[in-house]
Each structure stands twice: as structure tokens, then as C-alpha cells.
Amino acid sequence: MFKKTIHNNWALVISLCLWCLGSSLLLSDKVFAREGEEYAVKAAFILNFAKVTLWPEKIFADSPATIDVGLVGEDESLAMAFKSIDGKQVGDRTLRVRFIPPAGDCRGCEILFVSNAIDRATLLRFLTAVKDQPVLIIGETPDFARIGGIINFISKNGRLHFEINPREAERHRLKISSRILQLANIVEGD
Amino acid sequence: MRSGTGKNFQGVKKYKLLCALASLVLLQHPTVSGAEEQDLTGLSIEELMGLKVTSVSKKVQNLSDSAAAIFVITNDDLRKSGVTNIPDALRMVPGINVARIDSNKWAVNSRSANSRFADKLLVMIDGRSVYTPTYSGVYWEVQDVMLEDIDRIEVIRGPGATLWGANAVNGVINIITRHAADTLGGLVSLGGGNQEQAFAGARYGTSFGENSYGRFYAKGFARDEFQYPTGEDADDDWDMARGGFRLDSSLTTKDSFTLHGDIYSGNIDQQMTVPSSVWSLPGGFSSFIEDDTNVSGKNMVALWEHVLSSESKFTLQAYYDGTKRNEAFVKEERDSFDVELQHLIKVGERNDVVWGARYRSSHDDFSPADVSIVTMDPDSLQDSLYSVFLQDEIMLARDRFWLTLGSKLEHNDYTGFEFQPSVRLRWAPQSNHKLWTSVSRAVRTPSRVEDDGTVLAAIMPFPDSFGPSSPFYNPLTPVPVMIQMLGNNDLEAEKLTAYELGYRFLVSHDFSLDAALFYNDYDKLRKFEPQDTAFTGTGIVQTKLATNSGSAASKGLELALAWQTTDWLKLDLAYSYLDSNMELDRQVGEEPQYQASLRGFINLRDDLDLNIWLRYVGSASAVYLLSQNGLYTIDEYATCDLRLAWRPVAEIELSLVGQNLLDGGHVEFVQETFTLPTEVGRAVYGKLTYKF
Numbered sequence: 001m002f003k004k005t006i007h008n009n010w011a012l013v014i015s016l017c018l019w020c021l022g023s024s025l026l027l028s029d030k031v032f033a034r035e036g037e038e039y040a041v042k043a044a045f046i047l048n049f050a051k052v053t054l055w056p057e058k059i060f061a062d063s064p065a066t067i068d069v070g071l072v073g074e075d076e077s078l079a080m081a082f083k084s085i086d087g088k089q090v091g092d093r094t095l096r097v098r099f100i101p102p103a104g105d106c107r108g109c110e111i112l113f114v115s116n117a118i119d120r121a122t123l124l125r126f127l128t129a130v131k132d133q134p135v136l137i138i139g140e141t142p143d144f145a146r147i148g149g150i151i152n153f154i155s156k157n158g159r160l161h162f163e164i165n166p167r168e169a170e171r172h173r174l175k176i177s178s179r180i181l182q183l184a185n186i187v188e189g190d
Numbered sequence: 191m192r193s194g195t196g197k198n199f200q201g202v203k204k205y206k207l208l209c210a211l212a213s214l215v216l217l218q219h220p221t222v223s224g225a226e227e228q229d230l231t232g233l234s235i236e237e238l239m240g241l242k243v244t245s246v247s248k249k250v251q252n253l254s255d256s257a258a259a260i261f262v263i264t265n266d267d268l269r270k271s272g273v274t275n276i277p278d279a280l281r282m283v284p285g286i287n288v289a290r291i292d293s294n295k296w297a298v299n300s301r302s303a304n305s306r307f308a309d310k311l312l313v314m315i316d317g318r319s320v321y322t323p324t325y326s327g328v329y330w331e332v333q334d335v336m337l338e339d340i341d342r343i344e345v346i347r348g349p350g351a352t353l354w355g356a357n358a359v360n361g362v363i364n365i366i367t368r369h370a371a372d373t374l375g376g377l378v379s380l381g382g383g384n385q386e387q388a389f390a391g392a393r394y395g396t397s398f399g400e401n402s403y404g405r406f407y408a409k410g411f412a413r414d415e416f417q418y419p420t421g422e423d424a425d426d427d428w429d430m431a432r433g434g435f436r437l438d439s440s441l442t443t444k445d446s447f448t449l450h451g452d453i454y455s456g457n458i459d460q461q462m463t464v465p466s467s468v469w470s471l472p473g474g475f476s477s478f479i480e481d482d483t484n485v486s487g488k489n490m491v492a493l494w495e496h497v498l499s500s501e502s503k504f505t506l507q508a509y510y511d512g513t514k515r516n517e518a519f520v521k522e523e524r525d526s527f528d529v530e531l532q533h534l535i536k537v538g539e540r541n542d543v544v545w546g547a548r549y550r551s552s553h554d555d556f557s558p559a560d561v562s563i564v565t566m567d568p569d570s571l572q573d574s575l576y577s578v579f580l581q582d583e584i585m586l587a588r589d590r591f592w593l594t595l596g597s598k599l600e601h602n603d604y605t606g607f608e609f610q611p612s613v614r615l616r617w618a619p620q621s622n623h624k625l626w627t628s629v630s631r632a633v634r635t636p637s638r639v640e641d642d643g644t645v646l647a648a649i650m651p652f653p654d655s656f657g658p659s660s661p662f663y664n665p666l667t668p669v670p671v672m673i674q675m676l677g678n679n680d681l682e683a684e685k686l687t688a689y690e691l692g693y694r695f696l697v698s699h700d701f702s703l704d705a706a707l708f709y710n711d712y713d714k715l716r717k718f719e720p721q722d723t724a725f726t727g728t729g730i731v732q733t734k735l736a737t738n739s740g741s742a743a744s745k746g747l748e749l750a751l752a753w754q755t756t757d758w759l760k761l762d763l764a765y766s767y768l769d770s771n772m773e774l775d776r777q778v779g780e781e782p783q784y785q786a787s788l789r790g791f792i793n794l795r796d797d798l799d800l801n802i803w804l805r806y807v808g809s810a811s812a813v814y815l816l817s818q819n820g821l822y823t824i825d826e827y828a829t830c831d832l833r834l835a836w837r838p839v840a841e842i843e844l845s846l847v848g849q850n851l852l853d854g855g856h857v858e859f860v861q862e863t864f865t866l867p868t869e870v871g872r873a874v875y876g877k878l879t880y881k882f
Contacts, residue, residue: 044230045238074255075621077699084231101621103589120500121536142443155371156397161239183235 039081041160042153046113046138047085049151050095052177055110059134066096070109072126074102074117082113111136114149134173145187150174154185163187257594257614257626258350259285259692259706261750261764263343265368270791270801272833272847274386274411274875276343276365277330281805282787284748284764285347285706286361289807289824289859292868293385293416293426294458296330297812297859300347300361301710301746301768303778305812306861310359310634310684312350316367316450318491318509321357323552323573324522326637331458332485332513333365334432336393336407338377338879341368347748348708349688351610351632352596355548355577359632359686360710367450370395370403370438376882383847383875387412402439408432415459416868419857424868425480430456444497451490458483462518462864463816464561465649467670467729475649475670479561481518488512501536519563519864526552542583550575554638563646566638573638575602592616604636605683624694633683640716640736645675647863648815649729670729673815675718678736685713700754707747710770715740717775740777744770760791779811779821797838803831807858815863822867827856841881849873 050067067090071078079099086097098109102122106112112135114126123141127148130137137150144152145165150172152163164184169176230238261283273279277296281288287304289297299308309326312319313333320333343365350362373395380390388411395405410431416424434452441447459482466477491509498504508529515522532546555570581596597611612630619625639645649670692706717740721733746768754760764787773780785807792800806828814822829852835845850856855869 040230041238041241044233045235047231048235048238075696080699084229088231101589119536121539124500142440156400159239159241180235183239 037081038160039078040084042113042140043082043085045153045160045162046082046111047088047090047095049136049138049176049180050090050111052180053136054175055136056134056173059110065093067093067111068109069095069097069111069113070100070106071097071113071115072100072102072104072106072118072122073115078115078117106130106135109135111138114139114141114144116140130172132171132173136169136172136174150176151184152187161185255616255624257592257616257628257692259347259690259704259708259748261285261345261347261704263345265338265340265342267762267789268337268340268343270799270833270835271789271803272801272831272845272849274337274389275330276333276335276337279343280345280363282762282764282789282803283345283347284750284766284785284787285746285768286345286766287768287782287785287807290870291859291861292424292460292865293413294331294428294460295426295861295865298328298330300345301708301744302360303770303772303781304810304859305778306859309637310357310686311361311363312354312358313363313365314354315365316491317493317507318489318511319526319528320511322513322524324524324554324638326357326634326640329485329513329515331428332430332454332456332487334409334430334454335365335367335434335452336391336409338379338391339367339373339393339405339407341366341372347706348628348690348710349610349612349630349632349686352579352581352598352612352630353544355579355598355600356575356602356608356610356633356635356683359634359684367436370405370436371397373405374403377879379877379879381875381877383873385414385416385849385871385873386875387414398439401441402437404435404437406433406435416871417855418866419855419869424866425459425461426868428456428458430454430485446495448493448495449491451488453486453488455486456484458485460865463866464519464563464864465646465672467649467672479518483515483517485516486514502534504531504533506531517559519559519561521557521559522554523557524552524554526550537582540585542585543581545578545580547578548576564639565644566642567644568642571638571642573603575600577601589621590618602635604641604681605633608633608635608683622696624696626690626692626694628688628690630688630690632686632688634686635683636681636716636736639677640681641677641679643675643677646672647675647734648673671723672729672731674731674733676721676733676735681716681736682714682738684715684738687711687713702752704750705748708745710744712740712742712744712772714738715742715772715775715777717777740775742770742772742775744768744772744781758793762789762791763787773811776820777813779813779824782808782810782824782826784808797836799833799835801831801833801835803833805829805831810859812860813862814860814867822860824857824859827858828852829856843879845877845879847873847875847877 071082076099079097082097085095088095100106102118106126106129112130114123139149140153145163148168150165150168154161154163162184164181165187166181263279263282268279271279271282277288277298280286280298286300289304291297291306295306297304297306297308300311307325307327312321313328315335321328343363346362348361350358354362373393374397375395377393382388391409393405393407397403412429413427415427418424432452432454436450439447462479462481463476464479466475489509489511493505493507495505496503510527512525528550530546530548532544534544537543551572551574553572556566577598577600579596579598581594583592583594585592594614597609600608610631610633612628614626614628616626649672689709690706695703717737718734719737719739721735724731746766749765751763766785768781768783770781772778788804790802794800807826809826810824811821812824813820829850831849832851833845833847835843837843850870850872855871857867858870860867
């Protein structure tokens with residue numbers, strides 16, 4: 001059987017570790033990366049949408065201090081990405097984020113985000129469930145704002161943009177600030 | 191007691207010290223935990239619209255719902271592993287055995303003994319099959335893409351034949367690159383080291399109008415030779431260059447279109463000892479050649495996806511793939527054309543149906559090579575394959591029970607019709623506990639060599655089996671005994687019936703466990719059976735004819751565990767146990783019974799990563815015609831890779847990678863014949879990645 005003399009293996013290992021130590025001591029502060037994980041960015045968008053939307057007063061009757069954000073998706077990792085906005089103040093109300101599985105119930109939500117992980121049938125079920133209800137329903141599927149959704153995320157050059165269907169907002173008795181409408185792609189519903 | 195034990199004991203000692211050193215580094219930063227996550231919630235909508243977004247693949251999450259043993263290598267896994275090629279990345283997958291034979295050859299197989307010519311694994315790159323019908327295996331050295339642009343590699347252990355067709359027997363590997371919309375901007379990476387002498391890659395992606403995106407890339411590398419266990423250079427250095435493009439366009443909200451293509455060319459060196467009918471000293475009946483293999487290829491894939499309604503959509507894919515290989519003993523050109531239609535439709539509340547049809551035509555041409563060891567009769571052939579499949583996933587109880595039934599019916603020119611059904615049952619007693627089980631049947635159709643080839647595998651001087659008492663015995667002018675593998679037109683397909691059981695436990699986002707048990711029952715395995723010897727006047731011909739007389743069974747357990755222990759440390763463990771009796775037929779060696787891989791992702795600081803990868807592979811053996819008993823014993827080994835990466839600014843990453851650090855070199859595998867055992871040695875390289 002062949003057998004090779006073992007060289008001084010340590011030279012490499014130690015120099016790697018020294019390099020490790022040296023560079024970590026020398027390093028400067030972290031640099032702010034102009035990049036964000038998709039759902040963390042979407043969460044920040046949704047916080048902004050909450051700030052510029054007016055709900056009819058009476059819908060807060062049952063939970064006056066909170067704005068409930070429902071996240072519809074396949075698994076709970078979606079909620080992890082949104083924890084950054086959980087507990088944020090919007091005016092005198094607090095955002096409260098909760099995950100809703102495909103078979104779940106979205107009652108009590110003021111904002112509903114429907115991720116594209118779910119199938120079309122489930123998407124339609126949620127759109128129907130909040131039809132004409134004062135719920136800001138936000139999605140991320142290509143025709144979302146044309147089939148009953150109010151706000152839809154779209155991607156342009158690797159950046160997030162959004163579409164708004166103002167007629168749908170009206171139907172849901174929501175008032176969205178015109179400042180935001182100017183930034184959005186307006187979708188003319190039927 | 192194996193000869194490698196002493197070496198490995200030293201490996202363990204080294205590992206301990208390494209851990210101690212690593213923890214020293216960690217102690218430097220008691221507060222480094224990546225706690226300072228960037229807070230986006232303070233940004234205005236205008237600012238958010240200016241942010242570049244990175245996305246986590248959604249499909250990956252849905253895979254936890256499949257009733258099959260599946261493992262996904264993400265783009266992040268690839269980057270942090272420090273691997274420079276696709277086969278090495280597969281070492282992190284439980285149930286997959288990856289062994290590097292020399293600098294430019296790999297043996298990769300799933301749930302089975304390994305071989306350079308491992309023949310039951312289907313490999314696809316963006317929907318294009320790269321499995322060669324010549325020997326039913328994969329030339330791993332020519333399978334490459336821009337690693338930075340890989341979205342994920344999905345590895346399915348066990349049969350996938352109902353969807354993917356014949357040859358998806360032991361597993362399916364899908365290499366999937368990113369949508370062009372996700373690779374906008376430029377990326378340049380370059381580096382070098384002792385084995386990775388030099389490498390460079392560049393990609394640029396841009397958008398055309400509203401909904402069309404494109405990218406193109408070019409890359410190249412030069413890899414140094416490895417060494418034989420004696421310390422001599424193996425002269426197996428190689429280099430390769432490739433380039434390609436991808437266009438993705440959503441023409442309407444209902445139609446999306448993808449077109450992508452690649453070209454490559456490379457030079458692969460190897461030293462070979464090939465059979466020769468002339469007796470010489472010291473070579474005996476063999477001659478030594480220094481081969482420079484030229485490989486090249488080109489491919490183009492077009493894909494159209496059309497949404498018919500909210501409950502129905504189809505995809506139509508067509509591609510061309512051409513490869514050329516000019517090796518000392520085989521000169522081969524192959525052109526394949528493939529077209530496939532798939533239609534997904536939801537029927538009622540409970541049925542997700544997918545059906546499809548495929549046609550494939552492959553034309554090969556073997557011309558006389560420098561050394562005539564492999565001959566094909568006929569030397570040029572056009573093969574066709576057509577198939578249809580139907581699969582229905584039925585939800586038996588809402589969000590609890592699913593039953594998947596399906597089958598493929600395929601016709602090929604070698605064995606006619608093949609029927610490949612499967613039954614899968616998935617049960618989610620709770621949303622975080624998932625159980626699945628399946629019974630499936632898959633076949634491997636004969637390769638071109640097994641059908642029409644003659645391979646002169648070795649020429650031996652009067653073998654020991656004849657001995658001095660034999661009438662052929664003549665010590666002065668030895669009689670050559672030619673061992674010849676002969677293809678067989680009557681060969682049938684190899685059959686597998688697989689029984690699988692799996693369990694997934696998703697405790698939380700931070701901890702998940704995936705376990706799979708299987709029992710594989712193989713029948714009609716191809717076996718080269720010795721025929722009567724014939725004396726030709728100049729020597730003895732010992733013919734081994736391809737037959738279907740083999741059978742075997744294997745069983746195993748695979749475990750994948752992912753644990754985000756704290757916000758700065760993530761651990762990924764893969765463990766496999768495999769036991770088969772395949773070696774009894776002496777067509778393959780013995781598989782490594784135990785394998786383990788432990789990856790540690792340490793986030794030292796937001797801009798600093800340390801990745802540690804420990805691997806263990808148990809002892810195995812390989813068929814090796816150049817040894818007395820026809821086998822070569824491969825010692826168990828443990829090794830470690832380290833990667834340290836620093837991002838001084840967001841656009842730049844500098845990394846230093848050390849691979850196989852625990853020993854000076856170890857043999858991972860040998861090719862059946864022609865080449866000598868070669869050691870995989872310690873490697874170090876540095877790399878710079880710049881995004882703009």
C-alpha cells in the first residue's frame with residue numbers, strides 16, 4: 001500500500017487562522033449594504049402603506065389599539081421576515097403581525113398580505129373573503145391588482161415597485177394618500 | 191485493521207486543535223452576533239424603491255411538501271462552501287457519494303456503490319439532460335455553469351422515473367440557474383491558488399424594456415495536476431473555458447419565455463496505461479500514453495410557459511445539445527434534440543394533475559481513436575425515445591393527507607416499452623410534522639456500450655488462474671490473455687423497485703430534521719459474465735458478455751439536520767448509512783457504509799464569515815482491473831475545508847479557502863482501468879468577487 005510522508009500540515013492551518021485573527025482585528029465598522037432581503041423590504045413597504053391608509057373608524061371597534069397584519073403563506077418562515085414591523089407604532093395604533101396558513105382564517109385583519117407561495121384557488125378564496133371589507137389586501141402575483149387586490153408588488157430592475165388599483169381601494173372603503181398614488185403604477189380596474 | 195487508521199487518528203487530533211483555534215477566533219468577538227440586522231423599517235417608500243432586493247427561492251420551501259427524499263443546495267450554501275465545481279458541492283447532500291478520482295474525474299452516485307461510470311443517476315442543468323447514453327453516466331468534468339448564478343441544486347435520492355423517465359433510478363440532480371431578472375448588474379470573480387491555479391468569471395445582466403431580462407457570462411479555469419500516492423505528478427492538469435447567455439421575458443401576463451445557451455471547450459490531460467497486444471518490458475501487455483483529451487460542447491434551450499387559466503398551465507421546452515470528446519481511446523460526437531410538453535391542471539377541489547409527453551432523438555458518431563480499445567458496431571447511430579406520463583396528486587383530507595399516483599410509459603430503441611409507476615402518500619399530522627412513504631419502479635435502459643460496444647479492458651500475461659500447470663504456460667514468450675467486454679443486443683433494462691419512508695420535522699425556522707429510510711430491490715442488473723475462452727493463435731480471448739443476470743438489494747438511512755443555534759452560528763449535518771450487497775456480482779466495489787458532513791456557518795461580524803466543513807467517508811472499494819483480485823481498497827478518510835470571507839464594502843468579497851486540510855493527500859476512488867490511483871491533496875486558494 002502506498003503511503004505518503006505527512007508534510008508539515010500545520011503551516012497552512014495556522015496561517016489560515018492567523019489571517020483570520022489579523023483581518024478581524026484590523027477591520028473597520030460594517031458598511032451599510034444597499035441591499036435587502038425581499039420580504040424584509042416588503043415588510044418595510046407595508047409599514048409605510050399602513051401609515052398612509054385611512055380605515056373607516058368603526059372597524060377598529062373590536063381591537064382599537066392595533067392594526068392586525070395577516071400574512072398568508074405556505075410556512076411560518078414568512079412571518080420571521082416580517083417580525084421587524086411587529087409592534088411598530090402607526091399613529092396611536094400598534095402593528096400586530098400574524099401568520100395565516102392557506103386553510104386559515106383572515107377575520108380581524110386590517111391588512112392582509114397574500115404571498116405567491118399559495119395556489120390560485122387559495123388566492124381567490126382570500127380575495128373573496130375580504131371582498132368589499134375594509135381590508136388593505138396586498139399581493140405579489142402578476143395580475144393581483146386586476147382580480148380584486150388593492151396593492152401589488154412588482155419587480156423592476158431588481159428593485160421593488162408596486163401597483164395600486166384605486167377603484168378597488170374605494171370598494172374596500174379605504175383612503176390611500178395621493179402621495180403614494182403618485183409613486184405607484186396605477187391599475188385601472190374594470 | 192486498515193492502513194489508513196493511523197493517518198485518521200492524526201486527523202482527529204488535528205481537528206481538535208483546529209476547533210480550539212476556531213473558538214479562539216470566536217472569542218475575539220464576544221459581541222459580534224449578527225444582531226445589528228439592518229433596520230429597513232425607518233426607510234421611506236422612495237428609499238425602499240431604490241433598494242436592490244435579494245430573494246429567497248420560494249420553491250425551496252414548497253419542497254418540504256414533496257413525498258420524496260429531497261435535499262436542496264442553495265446559492266448561499268454553494269458560496270459559503272468554497273467549492274469550485276458542481277460535483278464537490280454534492281458532498282453536502284446525505285445519501286450521495288462523491289469521490290474525486292483525479293484532478294479531472296469524479297465518481298458520483300446516490301444510494302449505491304460508486305463508479306466513474308455510475309449509471310443510474312439522472313443529472314439535468316436547467317431542464318437539459320447531461321446524462322450520456324454512451325455509457326449511461328455523466329462526464330462530470332464538463333458539467334459546469336457560473337456557480338454564482340445557480341439558484342439551487344435539487345437532489346432527489348431514489349427513483350424519479352415517473353416524472354423524469356428511464357435512468358432516474360438512484361436519484362435525480364437538477365441544477366437550476368437564476369431567472370435573468372435576479373442576476374441584474376455585473377459580477378466579476380477571480381482568484382487562484384495551488385490546485386486552482388487560476389480562475390476568472392464575469393457576468394452581466396440587464397433589462398430590456400418592461401418585462402424582459404438577459405445576462406451573459408464567460409468563465410475559465412486552469413487546474414493543476416494531482417499526485418500519485420508515490421508522490422509523483424499524475425499529469426492530469428486541465429483547463430476549460432465556457433460562455434453563455436440567458437434571456438427571460440414575460441411577453442404577456444400569461445406567457446413567459448426563456449432562451450438560454452452555452453458553449454465550452456477544454457483540454458484535459460491524463461496518463462494512461464492501456465492494453466497493448468505487443469509484449470514489452472517493463473510494461474508487459476500494456477503501453478503508457480500521455481493523453482490530451484479535447485472536449486467541447488454547445489447547447490441551446492427554449493422554454494415557453496403559458497397560463498391557460500387560474501387552474502391550468504403548460505410548458506413547452508425544446509433543446510439542442512451537442513458534445514464532442516476526443517480522448518485517446520474514444521472519439522465521439524453526439525447531437526441530441528429533445529422536446530417536451532407538460533400540462534398542469536387542477537381538477538376540482540382535490541386533484542392536481544400533471545401530464546406530459548416527450549420526444550428525444552440522439553445521434554452519435556464514433557470515429558477510430560488513437561488507441562483502439564473501444565469499438566462500436568455500428569459506429570454511428572440515431573436513437574429515438576418517446577414517452578408520456580400522467581400523475582395525479584389527490585388531497586384525501588384537507589391539508590392532511592395526499593396521495594400521488596402516476597406512471598410514465600416510455601419507448602426506447604433498445605428495450606421497447608418501459609412502464610414506470612409510483613405511488614406516494616404524504617401525511618401532515620401537524621403543520622410541522624410531515625411523513626411520507628412511497629413505492630416506485632424505475633428502469634435503466636442499456637447504454638450504447640452495453641448494447642453495441644466491445645471494450646478491450648485489459649491484457650494480462652497468462653493469468654494466475656492458468657498457472658504453471660496450464661498448457662498455455664510459457665515464461666519466455668508469454669501468451670496474452672485479452673479481457674474483452676462485449677455488448678449485447680438482447681440486453682433488457684435493469685429494474686428497481688424502491689420502498690421509501692420519510693419524516694420531516696420543522697421545529698421552527700431555526701431547526702429542521704429530515705430523515706429518509708429506503709429499501710431498494712434491483713433485478714436484471716447488467717453483469718458481464720465470463721464466456722468460454724478462445725485461443726486465437728496469438729493469444730487467449732476471455733470474453734465477458736453483458737447479461738441481465740445480476741440482482742442486488744440495498745438499504746439505508748439518510749439524515750439531514752439544520753440548526754441555527756444562535757444568530758451567528760448555523761450548523762448543517764448530513765449523515766448516511768448504506769448497506770448493499772451489490773459487490774457480490776463484482777461489477778462494482780463496496781460502498782462506504784457511513785458518511786457524514788458537518789458544515790458550520792459562523793457569522794463573525796456582518797462583514798465577516800467563517801465556514802468550516804468537516805467530512806467523513808467510510809472505507810470502500812472499487813473495481814480495479816489492474817489489481818490481482820480485481821478490487822482496490824479505499825481507506826476511510828476525514829477531512830476539513832475552511833473558508834474565511836470578508837466584505838470590506840457591500841460590493842466586494844474577499845475570501846480565502848483551504849480544502850482537504852487534514853492530510854497531505856488521500857485516495858477517494860479509482861477508475862476501473864487505464865489510470866492509476868491518484869490522491870486528492872490539500873488545496874488553498876484566494877478569491878475576489880466584485881458586484882456592480
